[in-house]
Amino acid sequence: MDRREIEALRERVKCAAVLEQTGFAIDMKESTRRAVKFRRGSEIVIVTHEGRGWFDPLSDAKGDVFGLVAHLDHVDFLECAGRVAALVGFSITEPEWRSPKIEQDYDLSFSERWQTRRRPWPGSPTWAYLDGQRFLPASLLRAAIRQDRLREGPYASMWAAHTDSAGAVTGWEARGPEYRGFASGGTKVLFRLGQDTALRLAVTEAAIDAMSLAAIEGLRDGTLYLSTGGGWSPSTEAALRQMASRPEALLVAATDANPQGEMFAERLRALADDVGCNWSRLRPPADDWNEALKIRGKEKRERKEGGVPHARRPRQGRLRPAEPALDTPGRDAGGPGDVMKD
Numbered sequence: 001m002d003r004r005e006i007e008a009l010r011e012r013v014k015c016a017a018v019l020e021q022t023g024f025a026i027d028m029k030e031s032t033r034r035a036v037k038f039r040r041g042s043e044i045v046i047v048t049h050e051g052r053g054w055f056d057p058l059s060d061a062k063g064d065v066f067g068l069v070a071h072l073d074h075v076d077f078l079e080c081a082g083r084v085a086a087l088v089g090f091s092i093t094e095p096e097w098r099s100p101k102i103e104q105d106y107d108l109s110f111s112e113r114w115q116t117r118r119r120p121w122p123g124s125p126t127w128a129y130l131d132g133q134r135f136l137p138a139s140l141l142r143a144a145i146r147q148d149r150l151r152e153g154p155y156a157s158m159w160a161a162h163t164d165s166a167g168a169v170t171g172w173e174a175r176g177p178e179y180r181g182f183a184s185g186g187t188k189v190l191f192r193l194g195q196d197t198a199l200r201l202a203v204t205e206a207a208i209d210a211m212s213l214a215a216i217e218g219l220r221d222g223t224l225y226l227s228t229g230g231g232w233s234p235s236t237e238a239a240l241r242q243m244a245s246r247p248e249a250l251l252v253a254a255t256d257a258n259p260q261g262e263m264f265a266e267r268l269r270a271l272a273d274d275v276g277c278n279w280s281r282l283r284p285p286a287d288d289w290n291e292a293l294k295i296r297g298k299e300k301r302e303r304k305e306g307g308v309p310h311a312r313r314p315r316q317g318r319l320r321p322a323e324p325a326l327d328t329p330g331r332d333a334g335g336p337g338d339v340m341k342d
Helices: 005-014 015-022 065-073 079-086 110-116 125-133 138-146 207-217 234-244 260-277 289-305
Strands: 037-040 043-046 054-056 150-152 158-163 169-176 179-182 189-192 199-202 225-226 248-254 278-281
Touching: 005 065, 005 079, 015 043, 015 065, 015 248, 054 065, 065 079, 110 169, 125 138, 125 150, 125 158, 138 150, 138 207, 158 189, 158 207, 169 207, 189 207, 199 207, 199 234, 207 225, 207 289, 234 260, 248 260, 260 278
Parallel strands: 199 225, 199 248, 248 278
Antiparallel strands: 037 043, 043 054, 150 158, 158 169, 169 179, 189 225
């Protein structure tokens, strides 16, 4: 097979065909137009570049359609080429995107684009989304706004800033009722809420979850609430490594209570071991911290209205105050979000 045949196959066979043929399915909730997430059990592959590229968010693996076959099947290039050729004409599922395109290309820097957007205010579309649908309390939203972490995005979406160690905006997580994504051309580093000098580093996978955990814990003193934006870029790892290297630092893996969250937690544990800092695992009592916050908020609303809940989602545990002695390496600890098994 010569180079022209290889290039022709690369153009004709999309990564989605390989994934669907091997049992992966699209996760519409976690996908965007530019990055389609596929799952097969605990395995995750994100397809980019209009179907011609891919990467594994839980490892450094990435590449083209040939690299994807090699990654999944562990075969040499000749075998890869044969399997890709067999998929010519394979019919793939094309997602139906209902969300509008809410970002355009600008001749502005990220800092300038950030500054052109208004901060949320009580009654604004973004405020209504975060307060009404996500149950984030007004006190928490005001704290995030004071730290310049939030902006009004289009169509009631939230922009949550990712910044580098110097405080410069490198991009933002965009989340709204019908949209999820990251700033076009931006770099995922970390969303940060709290004191930059804090030694308790609570790491989540999304800014919504970082703020939700902060709300549950009441913006605990000495804690910096962080979000990786669902990825693990070299810049994210470098930023976490720098903060975790400080004396007395505690790295808290507050990632989701699902297989992907556990994989992220193990990666954080490995980083903590590498730099020699304390580590703990803090699992949400639901799938993620925002879901836990919404459950609490709905139950509080029902009690306030004097109603009797008719259909409650099964709970995995209940929240209780932290015991200082639990903040030790390798133990599930970290604050009022600790889970006490029934």
